[in-house]
Amino acid sequence: MLTRHPHTRPHLHPRLTLLAGLLAGLLVQLAASSAPAEEHWQDLHEAVREERIVALPSLLDWLEARFESQVLEVELERDDGRLAYEIEMLGPDGQVVEFEFDAESGELVGMEGVKIDAMRRREVTP
Known part of the structure; x- marks a missing residue:
């Protein structure tokens, strides 16, 4: 059984660190690319509010x-x-x-x- 002190972080394998970094980068790109879609939905909500x-x-x-x-x-x-x-x-x-x-x-x-x-x-x- 692996135990660790509650104030220390376990050491990550280098591949896991690389994978985590790539995943974080992908999430940032997806968030940036979804901005136009979010604006589109805001426009639709406004059209409903204005009864267009x-x-x-x-x-x-x-x-x-x-x-x-x-x-x-x-x-x-x-x-x-x-x-x-x-x-x-x-x-x-x-x-x-x-x-x-x-x-x-x-x-x-x-x-x-x-x-x-x-x-x-x-x-x-x-």
Whole structure:
């Protein structure tokens, strides 16, 4: 069993020291390269606050009210010069359906998948 004094550091093998240095350098490079992505997300948050694009939770609420499904993936992409949310959902029969919304208006512009009607919630009449 290896024991050491609590105030001393164990000596690292030279290869481990080199590996730790390379890893630290990579992390610094990744952090520096992610700055534009962080600025991009800040711009998107500002667009939502200023109501230039629809907030994602309102689209998810709309889908939940109309379809029995679980969210698998959400993407915000530029499609033909406009921002679009692509929301991929898993239905109760295992079907995967993608809903596409115009990010500025919140309008549903497309659905792609199988057995979409089987996912629709049945309206309850009073």
